[in-house]
Amino acid sequence: QSALTQPASVSGSPGQSITISCTGTSSDVGGYNYVSWYQQHPGKAPKLMIYDVTKRPSGVSNRFSGSKSGNTASLTISGVQAEDEADYYCCSYAGSSSWVFGGGTQLTVL
Amino acid sequence: QVQLVQSGAEVKKPGASVKVSCKASEYSFTSYDINWVRQATGQGLEWMGWMNSNSGNTGYAQKFQGRVTMTRNTSISTAYMEVSSLRSEDTAVYYCARAYCTSTSCLFMDVWGNGTTVIVSS
Numbered sequence A: 001q002s003a004l005t006q007p008a009s010v011s012g013s014p015g016q017s018i019t020i021s022c023t024g025t026s027s028d029v030g031g032y033n034y035v036s037w038y039q040q041h042p043g044k045a046p047k048l049m050i051y052d053v054t055k056r057p058s059g060v061s062n063r064f065s066g067s068k069s070g071n072t073a074s075l076t077i078s079g080v081q082a083e084d085e086a087d088y089y090c091c092s093y094a095g096s097s098s099w100v101f102g103g104g105t106q107l108t109v110l
Numbered sequence B: 001q002v003q004l005v006q007s008g009a010e011v012k013k014p015g016a017s018v019k020v021s022c023k024a025s026e027y028s029f030t031s032y033d034i035n036w037v038r039q040a041t042g043q044g045l046e047w048m049g050w051m052n053s054n055s056g057n058t059g060y061a062q063k064f065q066g067r068v069t070m071t072r073n074t075s076i077s078t079a080y081m082e083v084s085s086l087r088s089e090d091t092a093v094y095y096c097a098r099a100y101c102t103s104t105s106c107l108f109m110d111v112w113g114n115g116t117t118v119i120v121s122s
Helices: none
Strands: A010-013 A018-023 A037-038 A049-050 A065-068 A072-077 A086-091 A099-101 A105-108 B001-005 B010-012 B018-025 B033-039 B046-052 B058-060 B069-074 B077-082 B094-103 B107-113 B114-120
Touching: A018 A086, A018 A105, A037 A065, A037 B107, A049 A065, A049 B001, A049 B107, A072 A086, A086 B058, A086 B107, A099 B046, A099 B094, B001 B077, B001 B107, B010 B018, B018 B033, B018 B094, B033 B107, B046 B069, B046 B094, B058 B069, B077 B094
Parallel strands: A010 A105, B010 B114
Antiparallel strands: A018 A072, A037 A049, A037 A086, A065 A072, A086 A099, A086 A105, B001 B018, B018 B077, B033 B046, B033 B094, B046 B058, B069 B077, B094 B107, B094 B114
């Protein structure tokens, strides 16, 4: 499968809201409600932030939220903070027990 | 606490094989699938495949079929991934991560291993 499409970078000032998009097809993002989002700081393992499109694991700040419309999923960070500066990856179920990641988005907090 | 601990870094020559281990602790190993993901330096995440830790059933990304084998030893709560016919492009950090999926929900990769660096170089 082809990787999902994410913007290479986004930026925002502290306190602003930012949204990262993740575009796939009807065979992955659009076909299933199994989209997850991961945060990765340099040199660290990824951390699950959102699963099942909109659900937050326990311990994840409610500043992070997920949504989906058609073939595009989105991650929104409300009130972005310096500690949110990291790479973010979306991931979707693609059928036949397979999964596909997005290319990743680097978030810069100005 | 719940964790996945992976084996140490490996340096291999092209054409060789590498086997990475992933030991689970503080949870029921057979209740969760194990997925494997790799990341080349400066690159994004790439899903490689999954294994049902209870049955041993596996599924591999098309790109890795025939070259990757995922197994487990339930008696020691450990999953393994072997990559054969290594080439320089396989140089990456390899991660294991657990997942719990039902017919209506998938808590996908909520706990990750610490990563294993594999370097393929002649």
